[in-house]
Amino acid sequence: MSITERSAITADQVTDRRHWTGVPSTSRWLMEARHLVPVLAEQAARLDETGEFVDEAMELLKEHRFMSMLVPTELGGGGATHAEACAVLAELAHGDPATSLTFAMHTHLVAAQVWRHHRGLPAPVLARLGETELVLVSTGAADWLDSSGSAERVEGGYRISGRKAPSSGAPAGDVLVTSVRWEDAPDGPQVVHASLPFSAEGVSIDETWDTTGMRATGSHTVVLDDVFVPDASVPLVRPAGVWHPVWATVVGAAMPLIMSTYVGVAESAARRSLELAAAHPDRPGTAAATGRMLNSLATARDTIAATIAMSDDLHFDNDLELAAAVLSRKTVAAEACIDTVRWALEVGGGAAFATSSGIGRLMRDVHGVLYHPLPAARQEEFTGRVALGLDPVTGT
Numbered sequence: 001m002s003i004t005e006r007s008a009i010t011a012d013q014v015t016d017r018r019h020w021t022g023v024p025s026t027s028r029w030l031m032e033a034r035h036l037v038p039v040l041a042e043q044a045a046r047l048d049e050t051g052e053f054v055d056e057a058m059e060l061l062k063e064h065r066f067m068s069m070l071v072p073t074e075l076g077g078g079g080a081t082h083a084e085a086c087a088v089l090a091e092l093a094h095g096d097p098a099t100s101l102t103f104a105m106h107t108h109l110v111a112a113q114v115w116r117h118h119r120g121l122p123a124p125v126l127a128r129l130g131e132t133e134l135v136l137v138s139t140g141a142a143d144w145l146d147s148s149g150s151a152e153r154v155e156g157g158y159r160i161s162g163r164k165a166p167s168s169g170a171p172a173g174d175v176l177v178t179s180v181r182w183e184d185a186p187d188g189p190q191v192v193h194a195s196l197p198f199s200a201e202g203v204s205i206d207e208t209w210d211t212t213g214m215r216a217t218g219s220h221t222v223v224l225d226d227v228f229v230p231d232a233s234v235p236l237v238r239p240a241g242v243w244h245p246v247w248a249t250v251v252g253a254a255m256p257l258i259m260s261t262y263v264g265v266a267e268s269a270a271r272r273s274l275e276l277a278a279a280h281p282d283r284p285g286t287a288a289a290t291g292r293m294l295n296s297l298a299t300a301r302d303t304i305a306a307t308i309a310m311s312d313d314l315h316f317d318n319d320l321e322l323a324a325a326v327l328s329r330k331t332v333a334a335e336a337c338i339d340t341v342r343w344a345l346e347v348g349g350g351a352a353f354a355t356s357s358g359i360g361r362l363m364r365d366v367h368g369v370l371y372h373p374l375p376a377a378r379q380e381e382f383t384g385r386v387a388l389g390l391d392p393v394t395g396t
Contacts, residue, residue: 020301021260021308023087029080032064033091040095044216047098048361051210053171053218057099058135066103067133070110072117076130082111082253082313086260086304093264094271097365098216100261105168105217108254109136109177115253115314122235125175125195137173137198139164139222140250141373145393146241147191149224151182157230158182158192163206166219170205173198176222181240189240194229202227213364243393248318251373255326256307259333262369263300266340269362270297273344276351286347293343300336303329324386327379334369334376341366 023030040057047054061067070085071077080088085107093100113123128134142148142165149162160180167176175195182190196203206221238244270293277286307326316322341363345352352359374382385392 019087020305021083021087023083027084029069029084030087030091033088036060037091037095040092040099044096045361047216051215054096054099054102054216055172057096058102058172061103062133065133067106067135068129070107070114071126071130075126082311083308086256086308089257089260090264090267093261094268097261097265098214100264101214102169102217104258104261105138106136108257109138111253111257111314112249115249118315134174135169135172136175136177137167137169139167139178141166143179144373147179147181149180151180151192157228160224160227160229162224163221165208165221167222168217168219170220170222171218190237191240192234193236194234196227196229196233200227214368245318248320248323251323251326252311252316252318253314255330256304256311258372259304259330262337262366263304265362265366266297266300266337269341269344269359272357272359273348273352276348276357280349283349289343289346293340293347296336296339296343300333300340303333303336320386324383327374328383331376331379337366337369
């Protein structure tokens with residue numbers, strides 16, 4: 001076995017024919033994702049340079065019915081497990097991180113609906129997904145507990161307005177899942193959660209996404225201009241600025257998926273650096289840097305694998321303790337992913353610094369992890385307050 005072959009095995013840590021998520025390498029979904037990686041890789045550098053959206057990749061995912069992979073088979077979907085979806089996202093990131101992240105933002109919304117289905121709660125979008133491969137777009141990252149925009153109560157529903165960013169996958173979106181602040185509600189400021197079609201009157205996209213990394217995710221601003229939302233499309237109205245269990249559902253379903261994309265980015269950087277280092281494996285300092293890189297990668301993988309286990313294939317209890325524990329691991333994994341790519345630049349030597357290595361692009365992409373809820377300082381305060389028996393939000 002050559003050094004290059006051994007390096008590839010080290011980067012993947014292939015043991016007992018199981019992915020680090022615990023998914024067997026023979027999983028249909030994982031195998032299909034791996035077949036798509038070379039196709040996605042062909043466009044990744046070009047789309048990063050131009051900032052164009054990954055529309056062809058999204059169509060490819062639709063063709064392979066990835067949009068409904070998490071939907072239970074009895075509802076016409078693929079019946080994939082939560083862990084399988086995480087494994088797929090990590091693999092797709094080897095081809096194109098932007099495609100993986102865009103897909104993750106769709107998939108986390110599906111996962112939350114599957115959680116509801118497991119609890120016997122209404123989840124009507126699942127059957128529609130199984131039939132049509134709809135693309136769901138979320139605005140939740142920036143909205144969090146307070147939300148933004150304005151809602152007005154009218155007969156039969158609400159009139160909502162606002163600018164929602166980032167909205168990853170907006171150019172391909174079929175359904176927008178959002179929330180808007182209802183400041184003048186009778187019982188004090190409320191947040192109206194709603195789903196609405198992109199085709200609704202008053203919905204448009206302002207192409208504002210021009211960033212350092214993850215440039216092809218199409219995370220533009222969705223503009224809502226006096227859009228009517230019927231009551232039937234409003235699953236929840238909750239107090240603004242107050243913790244609500246819906247966020248524990250989102251965190252438990254979403255974080256393992258979103259973070260799997262970034263673990264995949266770190267894996268890709270490690271693989272590339274090891275292939276470059278194979279030309280000069282005895283260069284002073286390379287072995288130690290490689291060890292540090294693989295330590296960071298192991299930390300990222302193990303930490304996110306723990307969140308997958310905690311989510312219990314979307315059967316978890318959506319309590320505050322679960323949210324605090326998952327968010328804590330998100331911070332640890334985020335740091336480990338960034339560290340992995342940083343060490344990859346050193347392991348690969350001068351060749352890694354060349355644009356052609358692709359590691360520089362991965363370094364920019366991996367820093368997107370910092371902008372998913374919650375940022376480290378807010379997470380540490382949140383988790384710390386939960387541990388101390390304090391209100392995690394209001395400071396009371």
